[in-house]
Amino acid sequence: MGKTLAEKIWADHVVRSAAGEPDLIYIDLHLIHEVTSPQAFDGLRLAGRKVRRPNLTIATEDHNVPTLDILKPIADPVSKLQVDTLRANCAEFGIRLHSLGDAEQGIVHVVGPQLGITQPGMTIVCGDSHTSTHGAFGALAFGIGTSEVEHVLATQTLPLVRPKTMAINVEGTLKPGVTSKDIILAIIAKIGTGGGQGYVLEYRGSAIRALSMEGRMTVCNMSIEAGARAGLIAPDEVTYAYVQGKPHAPQGADWDAALAYWKTLHSDSDAKFDVEISINAAELEPFVTWGTNPGQGLPLSANVPNPADIADAEERGAAERALTYMGLTAGTPLKSIKVDTVFLGSCTNGRIEDLRAAAAVLKGQKVASGTRMLVVPGSDRVRVQAHEEGLDQVFIDAGAEWRNAGCSMCLGMNPDQLAVGERSASTSNRNFEGRQGKGGRTHLVSPLVAAATAIRGTLSSPADL
């Protein structure tokens, strides 16, 4: 019987496999940031251990960093200590670090692909659940906790139980105005926040093939919101073209050898998935979340649901709590919901194509009065490229705030936060209670919906303009 893509990558990384214990898996790349690493480095020091492979490890500052006045000392002393600790740890253990102000600084999941160190067939981990992003290249990539960060630093391996596999077939052509973000929000709404638990999701089908690498990253990024540690897309010509020429891409004979290997990285036609589900891309519409978990989403044309219509008691209770928290009434058209803040950015939608898509909608338009829009590029390279293309000026002319790179309002660890009761339309990945600031209310949307919403001040798609 054939193998799935996930099974092939897994098999190629087994260091040791024995009955009664998890497989020991080799890790090709370890990404690090300031929040989930300090205790791991402390652990190494306490035990007198070294980092086994500094040359398979890379660090960036992203979660905590300010997006204004980045060359001044960080104002929050606790954030500053965490960033300083990362700098000291990287210096002590010989790890490459892209600090605030460095041309390669940015959100860890934007930095890896743009450097070309994210490549097909690799195992990639990071102390961040959105590591699933790198699965867009056909790499087995997943988030880990700090104990595992320490384990990878010390051994370049992880003991892991092989996950099950789920195929998600997305066939058909997307309608205009419908994007990769809408695909993944629709998938999460369909299978639920726990639906992917224990699985690696493999996204397949003509609608996935038709996506750019950046669109594919958006889809894989939110695999964790469906409960799956990892999402995968088999590499193809789009992938090879994206990687080729990047700073760390293989060159010459190495490129040929790599390409020959990458071409074997697909699920065999007779491979058996543990579960398969199908989505018709042609039926999808722009999606928006109404509740406080990413599975609570609906097409933008729908109304706020009535919890009384939900059969499952636990889900009904969750919906009631969500509506109370969100300050919404059942039956309200989603498009009539007024938004205070629009956030364009994050590892989900902070790449150049996302900024281009939003700028195309905003060009010559103004952000509605009473609404603020924050545009935060995913990396400094994205910021520079957007500037070269004149996108920054489009945002500024429209009345949006143009910032420096970082995680920013996606999780509100830095000063970019929602106030109590403030409502956002956000291109990020989580609408949990308080995620973007204590008491803040989040609606997850695509960059196109974010831009249209900024102009109208209510949840909108470009078709509504």
Added chain:
Amino acid sequence: MDKFITHVGTAIPLRRSNVDTDQIIPAVYLKRVTKSGFEDGLFAAWRNDPEFVLNNPAYAGATILVAGQDFGTGSSREHAVWALQNYGFKVVISSRFADIFRGNSQKAGLLTIVISEADVESIWSAIESDSTTEITVDLEKKSISFSGKTLSFELDDYVRWRLMEGLDDIGLTLQKMDEVADFEAKRAHFKPKTLPVLS
């Protein structure tokens, strides 16, 4: 890591599903560089509500948290596990945990137990009618006993052995570094390296 064989304590009912790690500990509390002191951030937003179950003095001192389905979704922050441990919890029981949270708990020595929704409900009923109900969690027997009733649970044998011995994974893997070196010798030469820095 301390050995976990049995634990006896009282329990708190958290009747909520999809408790994500941003609720367990919001991001603004993640800035410490140590593994201690995170109890202040545990369920920080919900604890502002006087009605929240953790604020109920009847449950003060409880060491077992009994939660709804899909506990620990979202962010990979192990701080969520540390916050629960720093607050005093030794065991969390739910009908389903998110993968990363479960993995983190097993590394850090917080026992996470999966039982059916009906069994969760039976514990909720018992501790809601009497908050002093004593619960015994026995990892050797894989059982939960309370009010003359015993529930059994499943746990991967390897994880159970590691928790019962109090072993840390890194020490175990370091005994196998010859195999890691053999694997590294055979790795494809085209795989990328982060050093030296290229531009």
